[in-house]
Amino acid sequence: MRIAFVSLMRAFPWGGSEELWFRAARLALAQGHSVCTLTQKWNKTPDKIKELERLGAEITFYDATQYNIVEKLAIKLHAKKNESDIVPNMNADVYILSNGSTWDFLYNYSLTRKILRKGNPYILISQHSFENGHIVKPGRREDAISIIKKAEIIFFVAERNLRAAERQLGHLITNSRVISNPINIKDVAVKAFPASARLLMACIARFDCDFKGQDILLQALSTEQWQKRDFCLKLYGNGPHLSHLKQLIEMYALHDKVTIEGHVADVDNIWQMNQVLVLPSLSEGTPLVMVEAMLSGRAVLTTNVGDNGRYVLDNKTGFLAATASVECLSQSLEDLWGNKNTLSKMGEAAYAHAVTLVDFQPEQTLLEYIRGVH
DSSP states (O other): OEEEEOOOOOSSSOEEEEHHHHHHHHHHHTTTTTTEEEOOOOOOHHHHHHHHHTOOOOOEEEOOOOHHHHHHHHHTTSSSGGGGOOOOOOOSSSEEEEEESTOOOHHTTTHHHHHHHOOOOEEEEEEEOOOOOOOOOHHHHHHHHHHHSSSOOESSOHHHHHHHHHHHSSSSSOOHHHHHHOOOSOOOOOOOOOOOSSSEEEEESSHHHHHHHHHHHHHHHHHHHHSOOOOOEEOOOOOOHHHHHHHHHHHTTTTTTTEHHHOSOOOOHHHHSSSSEEESSSSSOHHHHHHHHHHHTTHHHHESOHHHHHHOOOOOOOEEEESSSHHHOOOOOOHHHHHHHGHHHHOOOOOOTTTTTTSSSSHHHHHHHHHHHH
16 A cells, blocks of 8 residues: 655644654554655755655655745746645555644645645644634635545544634534544653652743743743742743743743753653643643653643643643633642642542543554555
8 A cells, every 4th residue: 555644734844743644654664555755845854754764655845935025926927836836746545634733734735736636535634723713714715625525534633623623614524533642751650759849840842932832931930929939940842932931031030940951852851850741832732741741640730722621630630721821820820839749649640541541552543544545
């Protein structure tokens, strides 16, 4: 069987949204299937794309749309071709289109259309839907409905993402299913709880305040009350708002309590040193860092977006803020501070709850569905 994996994620060379299709592609190769991939071209090819190539996958790329005003005008007047419309020819028995956000297949419509015109079966994956707004434009609504209806299935990583997509489309999506993302921790177990009178918090997320809300968290922790408290917050990750977060730490005089740790590949080690995850997201699917923290025996403070509420049961497995606002986050932080002596037991409850929700082999689940399509 020949399987084509197409990533429509355009914001970054690689991210958590790519892990599901990557691992399914790797598994397909191991089981003797033929695999080809189509991803956006970057200055440096991601290591995992190189890994698939070493394993025998056929690797192709499409160009991003990055033009100056003169070039855009030339494209509009048909004096220049839009390089992102020049899609390498791919032939496969089934196509898997992975969308970083649900409507990526519309934003890169020329690529989507070329693939779907082949008439072969295809599967859509949505890794994220925005919580509010992002209504599908009337001129694209019928295209979106048609593409979704003709898909064998559209996988969402969160039930709430599905409902948001339906609201944005104004149409029920009946050929859908929720699927997990692969976890990255090596040791699924309740890890030894760090013994410290100081509250040890970790925030693991891309440094992108428009999505992850670290700026809101820092403001909530800047009050006189929190300045007097004994706590440490470590920010793990990297991203476009690194310098802004440094400025906020300085502005709020948090430099003796908040540190920027950068990207850390060994997630297990993070939970050897920290007592609780704080994730103040504005928008999510089902964040892997939340799942991995719980599967390490750690409570989670997060916002009620995506499927966070399925995992974080307020005051049982963690603390759930109603929205990503300073007011709501501050209230949940007060609950956390008031229960800091019970975080170890709460982490055990978080582990027991998370193991009932997680598919530990989602790449196998996806590949089994792909095989059933052909």
